[in-house]
Amino acid sequence: MHPALQGLITIFLGVGGCLAYFSLSNLLLDTVICPARGPNAGRNINRANMIRPWLFLFPAVFVLTLYLAYPVYETLRLSLTERMPGGGSQWVGFSNYAQMAAEPKFWEAMRNNILWLIVVPAASTAFGLLAAQLTDRIKWGNIAKSIIFMPMAISFVGAAVIWKLVYDARPLEQGQIGILNAIYLGLGGTDPQAWLTTPFWNNFFLMAVLIWIQTGFAMVILSAALRGIPEETIEAAIVDGASPLQIFFKIKVPQIMSTIVVVWTTITIVVLKVFDIVFAMTNGQWETQVLANYMYDKLFRANDWGVGSASAMIIMLLVTPILVWNVHNARKEMR
């Protein structure tokens, strides 16, 4: 069957199936299981109201359990076992973790991930704050916002191609086609630099791609927060003779601190999962490995599910503090 046709049928089945499930199950509940008539009408209505939420929730909860909750458990199990030749698996305790910890590539990925975790959220938030503050005060602010926000729509792979062109390096005799080298030579550099293959510093050139993408996100959210600051506080500061910089750092930033934290953590999570950029631009060569790409290498190139799952658990472990913090906040808010 042609995939497009299959897609159309899937949309039809998916949407139709959902609607059918919801309407039929409700109908069944109201007319057959707990009819709101007869001697037990009152009790039946109460019962129906107890059951109904679960009818509404069932498909979503089912999918979430199967596709997100169960894999967490299963990955943990896989990380503690080893596949045996000919199927089946054997409990090996923490030896996958030990094997992973003995690999220099893993520690390289850890080091780079920590660098990413420090640099990208900080730089994106700072640029986002700067962009929000600047664009809120100019007439063409909306156009400027759109342009800075635009990379959000571009795939990591597309961004990788875009930036590979920026970083392109050619021998000195030929004209440069990468704008970074052209600028570098224009500013008095002597040799074109191979930005992506110079160990250690190349990590920062990969990070620039993600910063470029995430700044728009930070800007949009921080700009909304900045607009929510009560004007009296700023007016009072102006009357008291505060300089624009003082107003920004001492009046505005403290008032939007909670939003800055949200932006920071959201970008942190994106960083932890970053895969496509490294996969497409260097594939972890030249000391640019990161955890997500290391895991992909282990799972699908080396076919080592044990170590691959162990590295996935490391990513999970790094996400956990944010997860707990988010849940904590959400619960606090609902009370």
Place this chain on the structure above:
Amino acid sequence: MDNIAGKKSSLTWVVNISAAALVILWLIPTLGLFISSFRTADQISSSGWWNAMFPTEQTVQLRTAPPSDQKQEGDLWVIEGELFDQPTTISSWGSSSRAVSAYAPGETADLRGGEQLTVTENGAYRFTSPEEMSGSRGQRVFVTTTVPPQFTLENYNQILINPQSDEGMAKAFFNTLTVTIPATIIPILVAAFAAYALAWMDFPGRALLIAAIVGLLVVPLQLALIPLLKLHNDIGIGKGYVGVWLAHTAFGMPLAIYLLRNYMAGLPRDIIENARVDGATEFQIFVKIILPLSFPALASFAIFQFLWTWNDLLVALVFLIDATGETTVMTRQIVELLGTRGGNWEILATSAFISITVPLIVFFSMQRYLVRGLLAGSVK
């Protein structure tokens, strides 16, 4: 606000200029790719894309007609002709690669053995020799010409339309669409019902479920790869569209429920309670009142999910693309091209631009909903 202090004018300039610098910095990378996709391979490799707007000087190596065309004029053997097919103006020329612009148009160069070469401004040449010339190839001539800026749609034609193209982008484009559309539509409905229950129905365990969904929002999908691939293989789906649709539906679910619940919880209580009093069933309330009122939230989730599934690489690599590569998507195809055609920027730039055009159109036409969704999703 700041003009109260009376220093508006100087500050406004600084702000405008800094904002402009930031915008240019953010725009340049994309612009480079965009312009490159309209240039030929020669143009891309001979000059930076930022030169594409200006006329460029180009030096090319040409040859005169071969000795077989020579004619005898008195005691000279002569070859005459035109270097170019179309009208061209040359600024200088030369006869050896060490001095490619040694002569001005119209000058005559003395070569070995009494041979003389004259090239005029429009590329007409006259090559003379006291003896009969031999060999199969003509005399080399290096000419420097000024080429006006030129743009072409040939790359797009080559990659999207030409049936002989081996980049597979046209196929990948349709595969991407096939992945994206069901994966965007199906989760909306499933999530909307769940969100309604979580927002407006009271039942034990509700708070716990909401907390669980907030937690699942950040669970890295990397953890799901192997367990789900195993599951798909066990239940016979294997690698294919069904698997990738299911995976995208599930991975988008926490955000969908979270966004929609937050939005629905903010709808006015009166409307819903009036409807309940009037005897509407919960199902009717949901379909006739909640769903239409929640359109902005539905739209913002749809955009997120669309962008995410369209731009995704990892989920497609794991759940969709099998060894035959028939079901490849655009992101995967571009990574492939980066490996095999790393230097062919005309192909890379065009392919990448094709893949980012659709998200950009969606982005610019529905930016309002996207921003609203972002704000609902993260500002607390």
